[in-house]
Amino acid sequence: MRQSRIGAAIASAALVASVGGAAVTAEAASTSSAAAGPVAVSISSTRMITMPATVQPGVNEFVVTSAKPSGFQVMTLAEGYTKEEAEADVKKGLDGGKMSALRRFEANSTFIGGVASLPDKPTRFWVDLAPGDYVALDTRAKTDVDKWISFTAVGEETGAAVPAAATIKAVRATKWSNKPKSISNKGILTFKNRASENHFVILAKMRKGATLKQVKMFLQTEEGRPPVDFRHTVDSAVIDPGQTVSFEYKLPRGNYAMLCFWPDASMGGMPHAFMGMVRTIKLK
Numbered sequence: 480m481r482q483s484r485i486g487a488a489i490a491s492a493a494l495v496a497s498v499g500g501a502a503v504t505a506e507a508a509s510t511s512s513a514a515a516g517p518v519a520v521s522i523s524s525t526r527m528i529t530m531p532a533t534v535q536p537g538v539n540e541f542v543v544t545s546a547k548p549s550g551f552q553v554m555t556l557a558e559g560y561t562k563e564e565a566e567a568d569v570k571k572g573l574d575g576g577k578m579s580a581l582r583r584f585e586a587n588s589t590f591i592g593g594v595a596s597l598p599d600k601p602t603r604f605w606v607d608l609a610p611g612d613y614v615a616l617d618t619r620a621k622t623d624v625d626k627w628i629s630f631t632a633v634g635e636e637t638g639a640a641v642p643a644a645a646t647i648k649a650v651r652a653t654k655w656s657n658k659p660k661s662i663s664n665k666g667i668l669t670f671k672n673r674a675s676e677n678h679f680v681i682l683a684k685m686r687k688g689a690t691l692k693q694v695k696m697f698l699q700t701e702e703g704r705p706p707v708d709f710r711h712t713v714d715s716a717v718i719d720p721g722q723t724v725s726f727e728y729k730l731p732r733g734n735y736a737m738l739c740f741w742p743d744a745s746m747g748g749m750p751h752a753f754m755g756m757v758r759t760i761k762l763k
């Protein structure tokens with residue numbers, strides 16, 4: 480069975496950010512309290528996260544600024560499941576390919592949303608937060624449990640709404656909805672997980688003339704020139720079934736492959752794209 484040896488090309492920013500390096504970072508939250516307006520998150524060159532210790536429940540706009548390419552991920556941990564346990568399971572499960580650890584991590588975590596950010600380029604995302612406790616991390620950080628950050632959604636609802644956006648959906652277990660066939664090349668993208676597994680989305684620009692068949696073939700063989708150009712990608716945070724995240728993006732126009740590389744514990748850690756979670760979408 481193919482493991483997640485996707486080759487150098489695909490093991491690029493996107494994959495490393497969202498899967499391979501799902502270890503974490505963050506230090507104690509700063510002390511500012513909830514206030515109207517966007518939630519400012521900054522990630523330092525040592526991947527320390529600074530953000531408010533409390534936010535309001537409801538739809539929140541986050542603005543993430545990072546010194547390095549980062550993957551800001553918000554999640555909740557089940558009662559009694561500690562950051563230390565999560566950290567250990569990430570290491571054994573996502574990095575080490577031990578399926579029992581991956582299963583335990585998935586069973587005890589709810590992925591809420593987040594965004595990939597580039598240096599000094601503030602990037603916005605929106606999530607609807609129920610009141611309660613959250614953890615956040617930079618998925619690009621090296622494993623260090625002390626770097627997980629905690630925050631709480633408490634108080635009055637924001638009353639805010641997610642801006643109108645093109646919407647893409649994961650459906651069934653590991654499929655993309657067939658629609659829409661095309662979206663704008665920039666703006667806000669809403670990613671809804673209406674499937675039964677955890678997912679994230681990567682849009683990767685296809686080379687001129689490349690076909691979906693070639694993309695699928697490349698995933699299987701990892702041979703030859705990649706039919707996608709991983710210099711032009713955007714990737715979302717991981718979200719659980721039932722969750723929705725909206726995030727800013729801007730890419731060159733063209734045809735893109737839409738993929739998810741989250742590892743499937745029931746398939747020995749095979750990334751979903753290898754199981755057919757790949758389609759094309761036009762950015763115009």
Ligand SMILES: [Cu+2]
Pocket residue numbers: 653676677678679739740741751752756
């Ligand atoms: Cu997936």
